[in-house]
Amino acid sequence: xxxxxxxxxxxxxxxxxxxxxxxxxxxxxxxxxxxxxxxxxxxxxxxxxxxxxxxxxxxxxxxxxxxxxxxxxxxxxxxxxxxxxxxxxxxxxxxxxxxxxxxxxxxxxxxxxxxxxxxxxxxxxxxxxxxxxxxxxxxxxxxxxxxxxxxxxxxxxxxxxxxxxxxxxxxxxxxxxxxxxxxxxxxxxxxxxxxxxxxxxxxxxxxxxxxxxxxxxxxxxxxxxxxxxxxxxxxxxxxxxxxxxxxxxxxxxxxxxxxxxxxxxxxxxxx
Numbered sequence: 001x002x003x004x005x006x007x008x009x010x011x012x013x014x015x016x017x018x019x020x021x022x023x024x025x026x027x028x029x030x031x032x033x034x035x036x037x038x039x040x041x042x043x044x045x046x047x048x049x050x051x052x053x054x055x056x057x058x059x060x061x062x063x064x065x066x067x068x069x070x071x072x073x074x075x076x077x078x079x080x081x082x083x084x085x086x087x088x089x090x091x092x093x094x095x096x097x098x099x100x101x102x103x104x105x106x107x108x109x110x111x112x113x114x115x116x117x118x119x120x121x122x123x124x125x126x127x128x129x130x131x132x133x134x135x136x137x138x139x140x141x142x143x144x145x146x147x148x149x150x151x152x153x154x155x156x157x158x159x160x161x162x163x164x165x166x167x168x169x170x171x172x173x174x175x176x177x178x179x180x181x182x183x184x185x186x187x188x189x190x191x192x193x194x195x196x197x198x199x200x201x202x203x204x205x206x207x208x209x210x211x212x213x214x215x216x217x218x219x220x221x222x223x224x225x226x227x228x229x230x231x232x233x234x235x236x237x238x239x240x241x242x243x244x245x246x247x248x249x250x251x252x253x254x255x256x257x258x259x260x261x262x263x264x265x266x267x268x269x270x271x
Contacts, residue, residue, distance in 0.1 A: 012231060012235065012241075012242050012243060015231065015234075016227050016228070016231045019194070019197075019227050019230060019231070020223055020224065020227045022194075022198060023197060023198060023201045023223040023226065023227065024201075024219075024220065024223055026198040026199075026201045026202040026205070027201040027202065027204060027205035027219055027223065028205060029202055029205065030201065030202035030203060030204065030205025030206040030207075030208075030209065031205035031206065031208055031209040031214065032205075032209065033205075033206055033209065034205060034206040034207065034208060034209020034210045034211075035209040035210075035212065036209075037206075037209070037210060038209065038210050038211075038212060048203075048206065048207045048210060049207055051203070052200075052203045052204055052206075052207045055196075055199065055200050055203050056200050056204070058196070059196045059197060059200045059226075062192065062193065062196060063193070063226075063229055063230070063233070066189060066193060066233050066237075067229065067232070067233050067236070069189070069237065070185070070232075070233045070234070070235075070236035070237035071236055073180075073183065073185075073236070073237050073239075074236045074237070074244065074246070076180050077177075077180045077181065077239060077246045078246055078247075080173070080176045080177045080180045081121055081177060081246055081248070081250055081251070082250050083173050083176065084117060084170070084173035084174055084176070084177050085114070085117075085250040085251050085253070085254045086254075087166065087169045087170040087172075087173040088110055088113065088114050088117070088170045088173075088254065089254045089257060089258075090166045090169070090170075091106075091110055091163065091166035091167045091169070091170045092107050092110045092111070092258060094159070094162055094163040094166050095107040095110060095163055097159075098151070098159055098160065098163055100151060100154075100155060102147045102148075102150060102151040102154075103151065103163070105147055106144055106147050106148060106151070106163075106167075107258075109140060109143060109144045109147070110144065110170075111255065111258050112140065113137070113140050113141075113144065113170075114251055114254060114255055114258075115251075115255065116133065116136055116137055116140060117137070117174060117177070117251060118248040118251035118252070119133055120133045120134070120137065120177070120178070120181070121177070121181070121246055121248050121251070122245075122248055123240065124240060125238075125240035125241050130181075134178065137174060141171055141174075144167060145167070145171075148163065148164055148167055151163070152164060180239070181239045181240065182239075183239070184238070184239075185234060185237035185238050190234070193230055193233070194230075197226050197230065200226075201219075201223060201226075204219065204222075205219070232244075
């Protein structure tokens with residue numbers, strides 16, 4: 001699984017090609033056994049066809065379930081990043097509105113914090129990089145919380161308490177994002193998919209061998225379909241490999257909202 005993950009990280013095209021060729025090989029092996037058994041089958045081809053149809057139907061069902069599983073994981077990552085950006089944005093607004101030097105410093109640190117969180121989402125599949133980003137996140141959280149603690153002690157008020165709640169929500173949201181990106185596609189599910197696909201193609205080749213009908217073009221098209229679906233499943237389920245990645249646009253939009261600080265308009269003049 002580790003080797004295949006490295007291949008997928010290097011090139012999903014190479015990963016798909018290996019999977020495609022493996023299925024073709026399994027089909028040819030099954031076809032060879034089918035041709036050898038054709039003389040002794042005595043009309044068993046119809047029964048084999050029923051079994052192969054059931055196997056392919058079960059494979060299609062498992063593919064649908066795993067595709068739903070991977071799509072759900074992708075949706076969870078998107079929702080987690082949106083919740084984190086919104087939480088940090090709320091904390092920044094409250095820090096700006098509190099009217100205290102420490103509030104201004106907290107707002108500045110939250111801007112750096114949001115950029116750091118965007119880097120975490122965009123980080124490659126390298127434990128050293130993600131661990132370093134997590135350590136920087138923890139250090140920045142400690143610094144922000146230190147300023148907040150001093151602010152609450154100096155000016156205890158409902159506004160300071162609301163800022164504390166907003167910052168706490170931001171840190172909790174960051175933990176949620178980290179958990180969502182740490183979750184990996186289960187290797188047992190991966191090998192179940194690959195094993196069922198190879199067995200299904202071998203069984204299909206065996207059936208075609210019994211009937212002495214190679215049908216290699218149609219078999220190759222079916223193999224390509226299975227390959228595309230499985231590659232998409234792995235791509236959706238994996239957080240840091242492949243081409244389907246969670247966008248950091250929500251962080252960028254929030255940072256754009258921070259630009260220029262908070263403008264306090266003058267009171268309208270009374271006539």
